[in-house]
Amino acid sequence: MATVLLVSDLASLRRELETMLAGPDLYIEEASSGVEAVARVTRGEIDLVVVDLQVGAMGGMAITMELRNLESYGAADSVAVLMLLDRRPDVFLARRAGADGFVVKPLDPQRLRSAVRALLRGESYEDESLRPATVRVGSTDHE
Numbered sequence: 815m816a817t818v819l820l821v822s823d824l825a826s827l828r829r830e831l832e833t834m835l836a837g838p839d840l841y842i843e844e845a846s847s848g849v850e851a852v853a854r855v856t857r858g859e860i861d862l863v864v865v866d867l868q869v870g871a872m873g874g875m876a877i878t879m880e881l882r883n884l885e886s887y888g889a890a891d892s893v894a895v896l897m898l899l900d901r902r903p904d905v906f907l908a909r910r911a912g913a914d915g916f917v918v919k920p921l922d923p924q925r926l927r928s929a930v931r932a933l934l935r936g937e938s939y940e941d942e943s944l945r946p947a948t949v950r951v952g953s954t955d956h957e
Contacts, residue, residue: 816934817841817859821851821877822866822898831864834923835930848872852880856890862933864896865913867904874898878911894933905940915939 818840820831828844835842843860845851847870855863863881867874874897884890897913898921899905908916915929918941929939 815839815841816861817843818862818864818930819843819845819851819854819860820864821845821848821869821874823847823868823870824866827866830921831926834921834926835864840930848877848880851877852884852890855881855893856884858891860891860893862894862896862930864898864930866898867900867907874913875907875911878908878913882912894936896929896933896939899941915941917941918943 816839818835820828820842822828823846832842843854845854849872851863851865854860865874865877869877878895878897881890881893881895885892894914895912897908897911897916899908899916899918902918905916915933915938917926917929922943925941925943929941932939
């Protein structure tokens with residue numbers, strides 16, 4: 815059974831995430847601040863952190879960067895991080911922070927579960943749902 819830490823300062827978002835992810839194969843824990851999340855990860859046995867981009871004084875980018883920093887010198891186990899983004903341009907922030915994956919809000923339960931499964935398998939996940947279609951000049955096909 816995998817342990818997933820949900821990080822948001824909004825109790826309503828943590829409840830929504832838990833509802834979308836609940837199942838017999840996941841144990842869900844919650845943190846309402848960045849400091850709480852980092853402390854929980856350093857205690858160990860967290861397989862995945864799902865973190866909102868906007869979390870009080872220490873947002874998702876800072877939380878992810880702190881986890882990567884702690885991992886780099888052995889103060890914390892390596893843990894996958896899925897960042898919940900507010901808009902498509904925030905993808906840069908997720909990549910810069912070292913997140914293993916991202917999902918752009920509004921949250922879709924199927925995409926969220928797909929992202930969680932991918933990260934728990936050791937893969938990455940990039941939400942493609944809001945990417946504009948590529949149109950080639952002279953072509954009637956859209957990718």
